[in-house]
Amino acid sequence: MSDITLEPLSKPFSVSVTPPGSKSLTNRALVLAALAGGSCSVSNILFADDTLVMLDCLRKLGFDVAVDEATRTATVVGRGGVLPASSAELFCGNSGTTIRFVAALCALGHGDFTLDGVPRMRQRPIGELANLLHNLGVRIEYPGETGFPPVRIVADGLPGGWVRFGRSQSSQFLSALCQVAPYARHEVRVNLEPNQTSWPYVAMTLRLMDEFGVTPHLVRDPDTAEPTQLIIPQGVYHPTSYQVEPDASGASYFLAAAAIHPGSKITIAGLGKASLQGDVGFADLLHQMGADLVFGKDFITIGGTDRFEAIDVDLSKMPDTAQTLAVASLFAEGTTRLRGLHTLRVKETDRVAATATELRKLGAEVEIDGDDLIITPPEDGRLKPSAIDTYDDHRMAMAFALAGTKSAGVTIRDAGCVSKTYPTYFQDLETLRG
Numbered sequence: 563m564s565d566i567t568l569e570p571l572s573k574p575f576s577v578s579v580t581p582p583g584s585k586s587l588t589n590r591a592l593v594l595a596a597l598a599g600g601s602c603s604v605s606n607i608l609f610a611d612d613t614l615v616m617l618d619c620l621r622k623l624g625f626d627v628a629v630d631e632a633t634r635t636a637t638v639v640g641r642g643g644v645l646p647a648s649s650a651e652l653f654c655g656n657s658g659t660t661i662r663f664v665a666a667l668c669a670l671g672h673g674d675f676t677l678d679g680v681p682r683m684r685q686r687p688i689g690e691l692a693n694l695l696h697n698l699g700v701r702i703e704y705p706g707e708t709g710f711p712p713v714r715i716v717a718d719g720l721p722g723g724w725v726r727f728g729r730s731q732s733s734q735f736l737s738a739l740c741q742v743a744p745y746a747r748h749e750v751r752v753n754l755e756p757n758q759t760s761w762p763y764v765a766m767t768l769r770l771m772d773e774f775g776v777t778p779h780l781v782r783d784p785d786t787a788e789p790t791q792l793i794i795p796q797g798v799y800h801p802t803s804y805q806v807e808p809d810a811s812g813a814s815y816f817l818a819a820a821a822i823h824p825g826s827k828i829t830i831a832g833l834g835k836a837s838l839q840g841d842v843g844f845a846d847l848l849h850q851m852g853a854d855l856v857f858g859k860d861f862i863t864i865g866g867t868d869r870f871e872a873i874d875v876d877l878s879k880m881p882d883t884a885q886t887l888a889v890a891s892l893f894a895e896g897t898t899r900l901r902g903l904h905t906l907r908v909k910e911t912d913r914v915a916a917t918a919t920e921l922r923k924l925g926a927e928v929e930i931d932g933d934d935l936i937i938t939p940p941e942d943g944r945l946k947p948s949a950i951d952t953y954d955d956h957r958m959a960m961a962f963a964l965a966g967t968k969s970a971g972v973t974i975r976d977a978g979c980v981s982k983t984y985p986t987y988f989q990d991l992e993t994l995r996g
C-alpha cells in the first residue's frame with residue numbers, strides 16, 4: 563500500500579465496527595500459552611506484523627504453534643516453563659511487546675539467545691528490562707549499543723529474588739518479567755516506586771496471568787492506593803482456552819470518527835466495561851469533550867454532537883490514544899493540552915515531534931512543552947490540504963486519516979505501515995461511508 567488520499571465523508575453515519583484482536587492481549591496470551599503446562603487455544607488472535615514476529619519467535623524457540631487463519635486461532639503446546647531450544651537468533655521487527663516479552667522468556671532457557679529488530683528497534687530502550695533480569699541472576703550482553711537491541715541473553719534458568727522497579731521508559735519491562743516470574747527458582751518480588759509508567763498495561767498482564775491460573779499478589783499503599791509491591795507466586799499456567807478481545811487502541815480511531823462528525827454514531831462490538839484494556843477509557847475522554855456515550859458491558863457507542871470542546875488531559879495511562887486525540891482536537895473548540903507523553907518519544911517514532919510536525923502542516927498551532935502537546939486548531943476551522951508523513955508509525959497513519967474524513971486533500975503517505983497492528987484499517991474506515 564502506498565499513499566492514500568481520503569475523500570471526506572459526505573453524510574453522517576451510523577455503523578458498528580469490530581476491530582481485529584488486541585495486539586497486547588494476543589502477544590501476552592501467546593507467551594502464557596507457551597509457558598502453560600499443556601496445550602492452549604488462543605482465539606480471535608491478531609494477524610499483523612507485531613503478532614507474526616511473536617509467533618515466529620515462539621517457533622524458533624522450539625514451541626509447537628499451529629495457526630488457523632480462517633478461525634483466527636492459535637494452538638500452542640505449552641511446555642510448563644521449559645524452553646525447547648538452547649540457542650536462537652530472534653528477529654522482532656519493531657514490536658516492543660515481542661522483543662521485551664521474548665527477552666524475558668529467554669531468561670527461563672538454558673542457552674544463548676540473541677534478539678534484534680529493525681533499525682528503529684535498535685533505538686528503543688531495553689536496558690531497564692535487562693537490568694531487572696541481570697539483578698535476578700541472568701547474564702546479559704549488548705553486541706551493539708549498551709541498553710539497546712541487539713541483546714544477548716545467556717541463561718541457565720531464572721534464579722529469581724527481589725528487585726526494584728521505578729517509573730520507567732516502558733511498562734513492557736515489568737509486564738515481561740511478571741509473565742515469566744512464576745518459573746523462577748525463587749519467588750520474585752518487585753518493589754514498585756510511585757508513578758509507574760502506563761500502569762493499565764501491567765494491570766492487564768496481572769489479570770491475564772490470573773486467567774491462566776497464576777494469581778500475582780499486588781500490595782497497595784493503604785493511603786494512596788498506589789501499587790507498592792508485586793509478589794508473584796511460583797506456579798505453572800494452566801492449559802487454557804482464551805479468546806482475545808478486539809483491540810481498544812484500534813477502536814479509538816472509530817470512536818473519535820463518530821465524535822468529530824456530528825450526528826454520526828459508532829458502536830464498537832465486543833469491548834465494554836469488562837475489558838482488560840485501559841484504552842477503552844478513551845471513550846470517556848470523548849464524552850468529556852461533548853460526545854454522547856453509552857458504555858455497555860460488551861459494547862461502546864459514541865455519538866457525535868454539535869458540542870465538541872477542547873480538553874486538558876494526562877494520557878500517561880493511555881499512551882496509544884494520544885495521536886487519536888491530537889487529531890480529534892483539530893475539530894474541538896479551544897486549545898487542547900495532552901500531558902504525560904514521555905513514553906511516546908521512544909515508540910515507533912518520536913511521536914511527540916512527529917505529531918506536532920504533521921498537525922502544523924494541517925494549519926494547527928502546536929507547542930511542545932516538556933512532555934506535553936498543546937494544540938490549537940486553525941482559527942477559521944479550515945485545515946490545509948496536506949501530505950502527511952507517517953514515519954513508519956501505524957498510529958500516525960490511522961490517526962491522521964481521521965482528518966481526511968472531515969477535510970479535502972489529506973493524503974496519508976506510506977499508509978501500508980498500518981500492517982503493524984491493523985492491516986484492514988482502511989477497509990474498515992471505508993465502512994463509515996455506508
Ligand SMILES: O=C(O)C1=C[C@@H](OP(=O)(O)O)[C@@H](O)[C@H](O)C1
Nearest residue numbers: 586659732733734760763881905
Ligand atoms: O504492554 C503493552 O502491550 C503495551 C504497552 C504500552 O507501551 P509502554 O508501556 O512502553 O508505554 C503501549 O504503548 C504498547 O503499544 C503496548
Ligand SMILES: C=C(OP(=O)(O)O)C(=O)O
Nearest residue numbers: 656657658659882909910
Ligand atoms: C507503541 C506501540 O507498540 P510496541 O511498543 O508494542 O512496539 C504501539 O502499538 O503503539
